[in-house]
Amino acid sequence: MNYSMVRSLVLKDWYFQRKAIVLCLAGGVLSLGIIAFGGKMGFYLGLLLLITVMIVIGATLVMGTLVGERENQTLAFVMSLPISFREYTAAKMLVNLLLFIPFWLILVAGSLGLIVAAPTIHGLFAFTVIMAVEILMSTCLMIAVALVTESKGWTISAMMAGNLAINVIGYVVAHIPGISDGMFGTTIQWRPAATLSVLVEFALIALMLGGAFFLQSRKKDFI
Amino acid sequence: MNDVSVHFAGVSKRYPHFSLEEIHFELPTGSIMGFIGANGAGKSTTIRILMGLVHQDTGTVEVLGHPMPADQAAAKMDIGFVSEDMRLYGAAPLAWHMEFLRGIYPRWDQSYAENLARRFDLKPEQKIKGLSHGQRVKAALLLALARRPRLLVLDEPTTGLDPVARVEVLGELMAALADEERTILFSSHNTLDVENISDQITFIDRGRIIDSDNKEAFLDRWRRLRLLLPPDVVVPRLPGVVEVGGSGRLPVITTNCFDPVMVSVCNDLGATVEAVDTMTLEEIFVANVHSRRERLTA
Numbered sequence: 001m002n003y004s005m006v007r008s009l010v011l012k013d014w015y016f017q018r019k020a021i022v023l024c025l026a027g028g029v030l031s032l033g034i035i036a037f038g039g040k041m042g043f044y045l046g047l048l049l050l051i052t053v054m055i056v057i058g059a060t061l062v063m064g065t066l067v068g069e070r071e072n073q074t075l076a077f078v079m080s081l082p083i084s085f086r087e088y089t090a091a092k093m094l095v096n097l098l099l100f101i102p103f104w105l106i107l108v109a110g111s112l113g114l115i116v117a118a119p120t121i122h123g124l125f126a127f128t129v130i131m132a133v134e135i136l137m138s139t140c141l142m143i144a145v146a147l148v149t150e151s152k153g154w155t156i157s158a159m160m161a162g163n164l165a166i167n168v169i170g171y172v173v174a175h176i177p178g179i180s181d182g183m184f185g186t187t188i189q190w191r192p193a194a195t196l197s198v199l200v201e202f203a204l205i206a207l208m209l210g211g212a213f214f215l216q217s218r219k220k221d222f223i
Numbered sequence: 224m225n226d227v228s229v230h231f232a233g234v235s236k237r238y239p240h241f242s243l244e245e246i247h248f249e250l251p252t253g254s255i256m257g258f259i260g261a262n263g264a265g266k267s268t269t270i271r272i273l274m275g276l277v278h279q280d281t282g283t284v285e286v287l288g289h290p291m292p293a294d295q296a297a298a299k300m301d302i303g304f305v306s307e308d309m310r311l312y313g314a315a316p317l318a319w320h321m322e323f324l325r326g327i328y329p330r331w332d333q334s335y336a337e338n339l340a341r342r343f344d345l346k347p348e349q350k351i352k353g354l355s356h357g358q359r360v361k362a363a364l365l366l367a368l369a370r371r372p373r374l375l376v377l378d379e380p381t382t383g384l385d386p387v388a389r390v391e392v393l394g395e396l397m398a399a400l401a402d403e404e405r406t407i408l409f410s411s412h413n414t415l416d417v418e419n420i421s422d423q424i425t426f427i428d429r430g431r432i433i434d435s436d437n438k439e440a441f442l443d444r445w446r447r448l449r450l451l452l453p454p455d456v457v458v459p460r461l462p463g464v465v466e467v468g469g470s471g472r473l474p475v476i477t478t479n480c481f482d483p484v485m486v487s488v489c490n491d492l493g494a495t496v497e498a499v500d501t502m503t504l505e506e507i508f509v510a511n512v513h514s515r516r517e518r519l520t521a
Contacts, residue, residue: 002296005296005327008323008326008327012323015315015319016315072310072312072313073308073310074309074310074311074312076276076308076310077309077310077311077312077363080274080302080304081299082296082299082300082327083296084275084295084296087296220277221271221276221277221278222276223271223276
């Protein structure tokens with residue numbers, strides 16, 4: 001693996017995505033502020049805005065760094081560089097995760113911080129962690145689909161599937177015994193059901209990214 | 224130093240509606256090969272296989288001593304590639320692209336890049352999206368040349384350029400040849416461009432290489448003989464005839480292995496050779512393609 005080449009591609013994508021990331025980060029901080037100081041109505045509005053911002057940044061990164069290369073016909077330029085398919089795949093996966101995860105961590109840490117600071121919603125702690133990982137999982141689904149298909153249509157479909165999954169998984173998680181019990185309580189609880197849910201989500205993330213890597217390695221036509 | 228920069232042996236690639244069949248060719252180091260074919264003939268597919276961007280189904284490809292596509296990263300360190308459908312990043316200036324490539328290619332020649340920018344009348348601080356098509360092609364060519372590649376692969380680089388830009392681009396290619404170790408593969412459907420700069424010519428049609436030789440040999444061995452036939456004299460049987468046109472008593476024979484002896488042979492057989500015309504590369508290409516297609520449909 002030519003790490004120096006992978007690094008160059010990661011820095012290139014950072015250069016082109018930096019403004020979008022800063023804008024979304026500002027949106028994320030704003031939504032945390034609304035959650036913290038907006039009262040009951042602000043809590044729900046801010047939460048909605050926070051989830052939207054996380055989805056938007058994931059989609060922006062995937063569209064800009066993966067689908068955009070083909071749409072804007074810059075893929076031929078990138079692939080003319082001394083890079084193999086494997087290195088290209090690694091670079092694209094890495095840049096999306098490296099740019100999304102810190103952003104995601106900041107917003108998740110902010111959300112959990114707000115929950116810890118407000119004893120009335122302590123019960124939402126486990127649910128919030130599981131849903132935050134679900135958002136990471138949806139982003140990874142988009143990354144995997146965009147990498148393999150390089151298609152705007154399929155990537156948008158993956159985005160829609162991820163968004164629907166937030167509602168479905170949210171509903172399911174909210175009914176899992178061991179998580180639902182204390183959800184509206186005033187104490188922070190972390191039970192085995194929560195650990196299992198998060199582990200399943202991380203296993204699915206690994207499966208999606210590993211699957212994308214596997215499928216990419218079997219591709220015969222790159223342009 | 225390897226004497227052959229590109230070696231294709233029995234390369235095939237099949238798509239549902241197009242096949243590249245049994246491609247064999249060699250590109251000697253230091254030569255410029257013009258790769259001529261109509262649209263959809265297989266030029267770009269061949270070049271993509273050469274670059275490792277498309278995997279061949281069968282056959283072997285070696286570029287600068289590296290097997291492709293397995294060793295494409297190492298091979299591409301010494302290749303400058305420009306294709307008609309390649310775009311640079313519109314939101315970034317040319318200077319950013321230069322800096323980006325400078326960090327990747329150890330042989331990047333910044334002073335040459337700046338010199339080329341002046342010659343091409345490009346402003347490095349200008350964003351790519353603000354450039355005309357001709358300027359974008361020149362920018363891509365600058366970025367390929369300043370890497371100081373051993374092999375330059377140009378896939379239809381002059382398509383869509385105005386005459387002035389085309390002459391400038393071709394002129395710079397000729398200048399790049401001052402380095403005798405540099406090899407160029409230049410694909411185009413514009414035979415005039417290819418004729419101007421190439422010393423090797425390869426014709427491709429419907430996924431097959433139909434002829435390959437050095438340019439002088441092509442121009443020497445292809446001729447049109449304009450004959451005058453007296454009554455009762457038939458068209459003489461000559462070697463390498465690919466086409467017989469003209470009217471009954473005034474046939475025009477196109478041959479791909481002309482020899483001055485043919486003139487006396489015709490005279491001996493009772494036909495008068497009114498003229499022996501040289502052919503342009505375009506005429507040679509068209510005659511070559513037509514004769515092959517007729518053979519296939521016969």
